[in-house]
Amino acid sequence: MGNRLSFIILLTVALTLVMCDVSNDKIEDDGHLIKKKTPSECNLPNELKTEIVSYSSTVEKIIKAAVNGSFKGVTYQELTLFVDTFGNRIAGSQNLENAIDYMINKSIADGLDNVHGEDVQVPHWVRGFESATLIEPHNSSLSILGLGGSIGTSPEGILAEVLVVKTFDDLQSKAEQAKGKIVVYNEDFVSYGSAVIYRSNGAIEASKVGAVASLIRSISPFSLNTPHTGMQSYAENVTKIPGAAITIEDAHFLQRLQDEGKTIKILLKMEAQTLPDTTSRNVVAEIKGTEHPEKVVIVSGHIDSWDVGNGAMDDGGGLFISWGALALLKSLGLTAKRTVRAIFWTAEELGFVGAYQYATDHANETDNFIFMMESDNGTFNPIGLQYSAGTTGGCITQEVMKLLAPINATGTQQSSSVGSDIEIWTAEGVPGGSLDTENDKYYWYHHSNADTLEAESTEYLDKNTALWASVAYVLADLSIDFPRETT
């Protein structure tokens, strides 16, 4: 792994943790939830409320086209064609660049404005062959997925005893036993946010106490022998050791073996390696605004995926409702006062690499980013919008979302953090929103070979495209800029 990649990863760890926690906060019930609130009382000027209500016929038109008209089924059909053609699309892969070319050509063919790619240097991690074999107390094969960014093992692999721990504190209390061993984290899944620190930092903490490899329990509430990958980090001055995910079933199994006092040995083989950075691209497409083309409302999803499954859910759904929102508005001839821009981020999975590059390249345009939206938590049955905004912005969001009553997706939840890539901006006060859907099974599929079209539904995608197009259009067309408030 190059220094640049290490640097980016370190930079993004803290941000990742915050984001991951938020992306899942709906299903938490342990009191660790980031507090959300929705303004209980709104005192928007009547004129503004009336103006928002006046968009109801336009929104109905958008919904009708998406759910029961010319655009019905299009999002799912296009997503299907896309994943069937390109498969998974990890940063650095030719699959991803082919997919990017395709989305650029498609957006041009749709008549969208200012379609182009913007270069981004991205990490190029490749998995290669990998296996984990239980050698003691008896011989059996364990399903694994190496973690993104991990180093590999030597060809003969690492054969070592296993130490199973539940938490980092547990590891510290057993630090003397960890030397020379493979540490297995059998962390609980209370929430994604609480568990993902073992994926991000497991190898670092295990290495600090002398372990030779790190295996985590896959981060999911449910498994059919399903390993889940994801990014892991290394730290300066801490020896890099290989890291991989095992299944929930096997983590429980190894825990039981240890509890029974058995000696456990695993042979871990991984060919994973990080090749030199390659050039990828964020994709931009627009419907230029008629009055304030320099001001933009952004809809987005990421075009890269992990190198397993085909990324139909993460983030094919978000990608295609963002494409679909613009294609639908274009097909309906709906051009707003401000520009509606779609961004298809590259290399989100490897550390928001495309988004960071975009932030750097467009640093002087941030004031014109009126409202930024991202869908990266699944495109299941829509509930509404999670948003990051001040009090007045929240009230506007509530009023706008009421327009989505025909598809029963009027929900709003204020969140201290929304989205994944767009968090770079919302953390700095740019208003933003994340698609909110009934995503309680999101982590069943997430970062696994099960991330395929089976997680998607044509009906839900139609509704989400309608929601995405409606919110973007209305916020881009309002007489006032969406307010950027400090409270």
Next chain:
Amino acid sequence: MGNRLSFIILLTVALTLVMCDVSNDKIEDDGHLIKKKTPSECNLPNELKTEIVSYSSTVEKIIKAAVNGSFKGVTYQELTLFVDTFGNRIAGSQNLENAIDYMINKSIADGLDNVHGEDVQVPHWVRGFESATLIEPHNSSLSILGLGGSIGTSPEGILAEVLVVKTFDDLQSKAEQAKGKIVVYNEDFVSYGSAVIYRSNGAIEASKVGAVASLIRSISPFSLNTPHTGMQSYAENVTKIPGAAITIEDAHFLQRLQDEGKTIKILLKMEAQTLPDTTSRNVVAEIKGTEHPEKVVIVSGHIDSWDVGNGAMDDGGGLFISWGALALLKSLGLTAKRTVRAIFWTAEELGFVGAYQYATDHANETDNFIFMMESDNGTFNPIGLQYSAGTTGGCITQEVMKLLAPINATGTQQSSSVGSDIEIWTAEGVPGGSLDTENDKYYWYHHSNADTLEAESTEYLDKNTALWASVAYVLADLSIDFPRETT
């Protein structure tokens, strides 16, 4: 595959289909359901009803011990130790024979009577390495599991174009296109019974039209990229071709590629082979009856499993509630008038091989088989008993099951077919029963690497052990033999 195995498989195909259909009939709603009925009016003699009701205190004692007393948690603990120690247990494997030794020793240690193994010659099929790779329209790996009994490919594999069909009729209509191709059955999952014919006969029918291999969509209503194995058949005078299961996701994917007019090529490699038959054993353990030791009520499950996952569900649960029923009765000092016998069948998965041998070896004892029970459809939250009996027998079953009210498992359903192994006898009129549980997720795990302890629950196993022990004890202790009726 030896002739003997072929013969056994052919013999059992029809039976398999009937059984499979029944094992799933609860979740069918397509009108193909085998009709079940429960006597709407019962006119049992008051004396008999009173006698059955008089067992309520004994049944309460059994339930209390299992659910909240000395036996609480024991079934799950023992099942856990068993699967953690032996893993999966396919017929022919040393794992299975070690597991059989263990259950014999355990039953002896529990003080059970007449504990012994009875030799059975069983097939010895081994999977070896296997892979399926999509070569056209692009390169990707497909998750597969070879089907039991399948032949392998040559080391270089079979590289051929693919023909996807939905049904056997569909195959017939495309017979001319099938020659030299790999046939993929993308059969619907309406029920296990309607789908399993593609697993059993897919290779035969594909071979008849000149195909070189057969791939079926895994038989399950839900998948996380989960292939499911199971037995397949060959027929005399039909060229044997390799057969394997792909995932639901990939079957849908290949269907789409074909529908889009794409040429599909797959490279299939399988090392599967059938070795010479080996000797395995059915295990028998008893609590001898005090008055009619020659008359027996049988509880059973099968000790073998597929060679994937660890068979905790199929049929570890059935095995251990059958062991647990006897161990619990023994620990409570409950000895019935008739013998309560546990049988742990071997080689069920490869064609009820152990049960057929038992039927042969004990042909002259069938009149003394008063009631035969098997649990091979999962040990989830218990509902009650599916039974095969005449009118009076049905009424007795209803009365007995009322005793299970404390665990809310009083349900009864008459079925033309119950169990798997015991079907050999119930088809001949021996009364029998199958454990009925909330098993709507049974096929999520069935015959896959996901068949592990995660499908089991200590609470449900306790309840099922209580149910199993209670029904066996009461029917073995009644003043009358359970009636063997023709209507």
